[in-house]
Amino acid sequence: MRRYLAIALDGYLCLLAAGLLTRPYVHAAETGRAVVLTALPALVLSFVNQVLLTAAVRASAGKLIMGVRVIGLPDARRPGLGQLIRRWLYGLARLPLQPWYRLRPRPARPGARRPGVPRPAYGQPGIAQPGVPQPEGSRPGSMADDDVAGLRQVRRGDLRTYLRSVAAHASV
Structure with a gap:
């Protein structure tokens, strides 16, 4: 829920600032x-x-307010400028088309999970890895939380805890 509120705040702040400037x-x-x-x-x-x-x-302004951070996968690194630009362009292209994507029927994805078929084990491509901070409300193995540019949004506290545990494990 925090991620969606952060996105709404980002949009509102951007339009408010642009409106005040012009x-x-x-x-x-x-x-x-x-x-x-x-x-x-x-x-x-x-x-x-x-x-x-x-x-x-x-984090963007809305994400800072909501306590969400953007990390690169799979090692929670700082996102690169190329990844962020690709993510921004994808958002600009996809956001206006959201009603279209919701109205049209979805074709079955290759490798999509069918009812009655068990989930694959951890470690397979597209599956959340143990130890990497997961987004709020995400399910293990959920591809919906992965970003198009290989980025993920996580709570600030979860990221801090993860980075501390990695540093403690590396020093041992």
Whole structure:
């Protein structure tokens, strides 16, 4: 739930900031130009928030407020700039199409789990590994929580505990 609230906060903060920046100019412009005047700063602010801020502190503004961090898989490393840019572009392309994806019937994925078939064991591709922090509310083996760029969102406390345990294990 935190992840979804963080996404909503990111969107709200981005649109609020873009609206405040362009407010003096929108009233003087015609409708088409006003949309461009608001959309361009919104894209720039979105990029700064989702890519640059996440690269610097492992979280965007909404994720910082909600206590969520972005990590790279499988070793909880800091996300790379290329991964963050790919994730941002994917979000821009997929977000407007969400209603379309929900309305059309889904084809069966290769390797999709069918009722009555047991889940594969840990260690197989696409399966959550023991010891790696899991997102809030995730199920082991769930591919829905994996990001397109090989990133994952986890609670800050879980990440801190995981990194402490890795450091303690490495020093032994």
